[in-house]
Amino acid sequence: MTVRFQRQNEGTVPEAYHIFFEVLKEDNIDAMVKAAWEFFGLPILLTDENYKSICQYPPRKLGQPIWDALLENTALPLDVIQIYNDAYLKDSEPYYKPFYSNEGPSEDCPRIFGEIHSQSRIYGYIGIFFFDSPLLPQDLECTQIFLDALTMLMLPRHGREGASRSSYLKDLLEESTSPEAKALALRSLTSCLPGSYAVMATPIGSTASQQSFAFLAISKIPMRHRCAVSTIYQGCIVTLFGRLGKEGFSPQEREVFQQVATFLSQTHVSSGISHLFSDLTELSGRFQQAHMASLATNEPCVFFQDVFPAPIFEAVCAHVNVNMFLHSALDQLLAYDATNQTEYFRTLQVYSLTLHNKESTAQILCIHRNTLLYRLGKITELFQIPFEEPRTALALLNSFQLYGINTLGRSDFGLY
Incomplete structure (x- = not known):
């Protein structure tokens, strides 16, 4: 059902100057649009330059297809945008003055169209719906x-372009984003950041100072690095390079x-830094890579490729009772060591985690190679563990990796 509007206000030009330039003092776009809604009574x-909704007043559905689609999806399909461009923007001039139309695509709901621009680029569009x-x-x-x-x-908002890109990045990450908004975000980010990509994820913490710093950071990073865009998502600063x-990554x-x-x-x-990738539709999975890498160490910067496969076992540990997946030999060895001080x-x-490299195992354990051979022989004798057989070797390797993550909390599985 379409809402009907009966204008209660017939604002004059002097009133417009007073109201709109008074609202400028608030330095708030939403406040400006709300003031226009109250002034015109309509x-x-x-929207931004890509016809993605920035603000709508009143913020509710009105039964008008364009209005409701933007309110629900934040972006219009390309074919709809093209219809309006073909109908109204055939003039050779790069920019246009506000105009009223009650024909063509606006026949069902007449409106005024306007454009926000500088001498070099367009920043957005406004529509006033007359019904x-x-x-x-x-x-x-x-x-x-x-x-x-x-x-x-x-x-004057030098960070506006960065803010728009930040919004697109978040749209691609959010599962709830509409297909239309995702398509717009994909086109926009691909055009401004072509080539191969990597994602950095930085958990920001929960203190007030950390949260405040995060909002500062997402505006600073694109200013320092033109090929990067940042947003805040799932408690992380997420940066797309x-x-x-x-x-592979160059020095x-x-x-x-x-x-x-x-x-x-x-x-x-x-x-944490994800693997290199070239398809932005993989962004969500690459964020998971970077996020898992960030949790694997206390170092300022860690690459997923350097901590892999630890994240696999971290994911397992987060969802199952790990003890149910450990080889029975681990409990036997721990119990024997506790009783016999072995x-x-x-x-x-260490022998499993070094993939049965005897020299490396002896070096890590700080023992002679002959001592290592003696111990391995005793393990075979006491516990009948066929650890040299491929299937058992793989089971032990996975078990020690799970144990290292779950019990020791070590991304190196406790090797060193």
């Missing part, structure tokens, strides 16, 4: 005053990651 829509209300003589002039105020509010090489790229991680470590947090558990643990 629904007001503000059954008539156009008043001063409406277009008052709309221009509204646009001038919005321009003064939006253009673009324009990376295709053959220069690793240096950039280290710089950003060092900047973020001011609040005593660690940052080190058979530690010996077989």
